[in-house]
Amino acid sequence: MNATTSTKIALVTGAGSGIGRAVALGLLSDGWNVVLAGRRAEPLQALAAEAQARDQAALAVPTDVTSPDSVEALFATIERSFGRLDLLFNNAGVNAPAVAMDELPLEKWFDVLNTNVTGVYLCARAAFGLMRRQSPQGGRIINNGSISAHTPRPFTAPYTASKHAVSGLTKALALDGRAFNIVASQIDIGNALTELSERMTRGVLQANGTVAPEPMMDAKHVADAVRQIAAMPLQANVLNMTLMASTMPYVGRG
Structure with a gap:
């Protein structure tokens, strides 16, 4: 699969479900060639087939973002197939059980940090290198943060720490x-x-110890926001965006 010089190339990690899938579908509808990365091959291949049935260009590449070798192989495939990368949506992430931190198995801590921080870093690092050496030079990296990058929910120390780290990485990038x-x-x-x-x-x-249902928003709104940022020229940027269900308990949380 080779792109024309006018075709934009995007990579979406965690593309097999949820927000990643919604964003991939949005970018495909905008005419991007989209590389679909994630740990599970089946949903990636199903999404690629769905896109190809609509004459959209999608390439499924099963990837473990916590593995340097797997990420290196992903970017080698991108460079070999398209010669460049214009957009990375760094979306793959995991959570841990909501329990007191002294009850959380340490392997759960390491799993969250390895995926949400090291995985984001490995993909950003590889994208940075490709974008730096390609011609024309440059590109855009969009990291999926969270409300937890600003303030925690109860018993979410690993996830909250990981998303605060993503904020620092985004600014450094x-x-x-x-x-x-x-x-x-x-x-x-x-x-x-x-x-x-x-x-x-x-x-x-x-935060007060009660359990309450919360308002939700359609993941399509996230896809639309990513599409908006992705469509901007590289001379302009949205450094940080908070996108939330309007009445969720964030403003005034606690």
Whole structure:
């Protein structure tokens, strides 16, 4: 699969479901060639087939973002197939059980940090390198943050720490990319309805100890926001965006 010089190339990690899938579909509808990365091959291949049935260009590449070798192979495939990368939506992430931190197995801590921080870094690092050496030089990296990049929910120390780290990485990328026409953004999402977040409609632990259902928004709104940022020229950037269900308990949380 080779792109024409006018075709934009995007990579979406965690593309097999949820927000990643919604964003991939949105970019495909805008005419991007989209590389679909994720740990599970089946949903990636199903999404690629769905896109190809609509004459859209999608390439499924099963990838473990926590593995340097797997990420290296992903970017080698992108460079071999398209010669460049214009957009990375750094979306793959995991959570941990909501329990007191002294009850959380340490492997869960490492799993969250390895995926949400090291995985984001490995993909950003590889994208930075490709965007730096390609011609024309430059590109855009959008990191999926979270409301938890600003304030925690109860018993979410690993996830909250990981998303605060993503905020620092995004700012570092935005600074270090200046010389190479590489721009970085972060979109902090609150209560987008996906297969994983559907449970929140039935009740979520609140800061006062109660459990209450929370309002949700369609994941399509996240896709639309990413599409808006992706469509901007590299001379302009949205460094940080908070996108949330309007009445969720964030403003005034606690």
